[in-house]
Amino acid sequence: MTSSSVRTRAFRTVLACSALASCLGLPLGILGGVYLTESRDRRLPWLIRFTADVLNGVPSIVIGIFAYTVVVLPMRRFSALAGGVALAVIMLPIVVRTTEEMMRLVPGSLREAALALGLPEWKVILRVVLPTARAGIITGVMVAIARIAGETAPLLFTAFGNRFWHQGPDQPIAALPLQIFAYAIAPYDDWHRQAWAGALVLILLVFLVSLAARVATRGRYSAVR
Amino acid sequence: MADGIRVRDLNAWFGSLHVLKGIEVATAPKAVTAIIGPSGCGKSTFIRCLNRMHEVVPGARVTGTVLVEGEDVYAPGVDPVDVRRKIGMVFQKANPFPTMSVFENVAAGLRLAGTRNRAVLNEAVERALTHAALWDEVRDRLDQAGSSLSGGQQQRLCIARALAVEPEVLLMDEPCSALDPIATAKIEELILELRKDLTIVIVTHNMQQAARVSEATGFFLLGEMIEFGVTRELFTNPRDKRTEDYITGRFG
Secondary structure, three states, X not given: OOHHHHHHHHHHHHHHXXXXXXXXXXXXXXXXXXHHHHOOOOHHHHHHHHHHHHHHHOOHHHHHHHHHHHHHHHHOOOOHHHHHHHHHHHHHHHHHHHHHHHHHHOOHHHHHHHHHOOOOHHHHHXXXXXXXXXXXXXXXXXXXXXXXXXXXXXXXXXXXXXXXXXXXXXXXXOOHHHHHHHHHOOOOHHHHHHHHHHHHHHHHHHHHHHHXXXXXXXXOOOOOO | OOOOEEEEEEEEEEOOEEEEEEEEEEOOOOOEEEEEOOOOOOHHHHHHHHOOOHHHOOOEEEEEEEEEOOEEOOXXXXXXXXHHHHEEEEOOOOOOOOOOEHHXXXXXXXXXXOOOOHHHHHHHHXXXXXXXXXXXXXXXXXXXEHHHOOHHHHHHHHHHHHHHOOOOEEEEEOOOOOOOHHHHHXXXXXXXXXXXXXXXXXXXXXHHHHHHHOOEEEEEEOOEEEEEEEHHHHHHOOOOHHHHHHHOOOXX
């Protein structure tokens, strides 16, 4: 195996669960936030908001058990997908609530100006409100990604860990925090050193995500932040 | 057929609060109508009823008939989006879109409605900005943020933005209340220019302004239209005692 393919595979393996979680959690979370801001109904948004806040406080291992029940048991195997679902459930409330808060910060006068131009409501949301709240929403998304990047507990019995490379989303997979955990509890000094190295890589990844958020939210003109 | 704005028995509510009571108005086309009255008397609500912006507020309700250029704005099956496209609106506080440049702000109405053709957009933006007497001031900084302009320029930018979609009617909700006298004078000049092509309804707290720019004036008090008539007559020879009290500043 060439070293570059080793590197890509390592990269894919390390990020698989987080990437899967983002693919599931971000669209759903942003849509949810938009719904909470725009809905004229009272009861359902209240219920969703309350549920999201409770979910935000649920220990991550409980969410791991949930993913175990709904994904691992029916599939009869641990998988990257199950890990992704668990992490998606963790990031969902964060994304929903920040999207909502940021969209609420957009002044009503902008919304009115856009409506008065004869734009349908969905276009007003998509082309005026969301772009104005963009920076804040991206920050929330990055916070959510940074949060799940380091989660270990929900991956213990979903992604499970794997000593081999990435073998497809329906197979058990290694994850960085899981690997750190496995190395750190082992009785060997060189494994401990691996755990430290893994921790450093993890911190660097989170650092990069924060940096990316800074760059992405700089924007052309000032907006809600 | 151009026949201005006809309003019959217009009532509006916020929840259970009855804010407009049986308003009757008829304006000439291509003329300026001013609406005056103390704060909270329903002036803004009135003009927001004309382009169906009132119903945007949760709990708000409207009854009655509004005919704009012969078409019933509240007829069943009429899409408020189409109504607002034909009836532009300028707000009290300038509200350019903060994520857009000067150009994009003016082009927003057309662009977001699906116009892609660059040449068409360029032409519409230049025409609207010229129309709003802003072109000479911003022609070299069309790509700067709309919010980088001065207050008066921002308000004219908002007027240009409303004009770019070529409305038949322009509603102005205290467009000068946050502007200095020079910027105000510019907007008033602009109104006199615009009335050649548009029917304009302007809400104002400034009675001199109403007298300067409008042909007809309506006086609102506590949700009722006390008097509506030719501007000069309303100011020199009001029929109602309450109108007289208000315009002479003896109110309360």
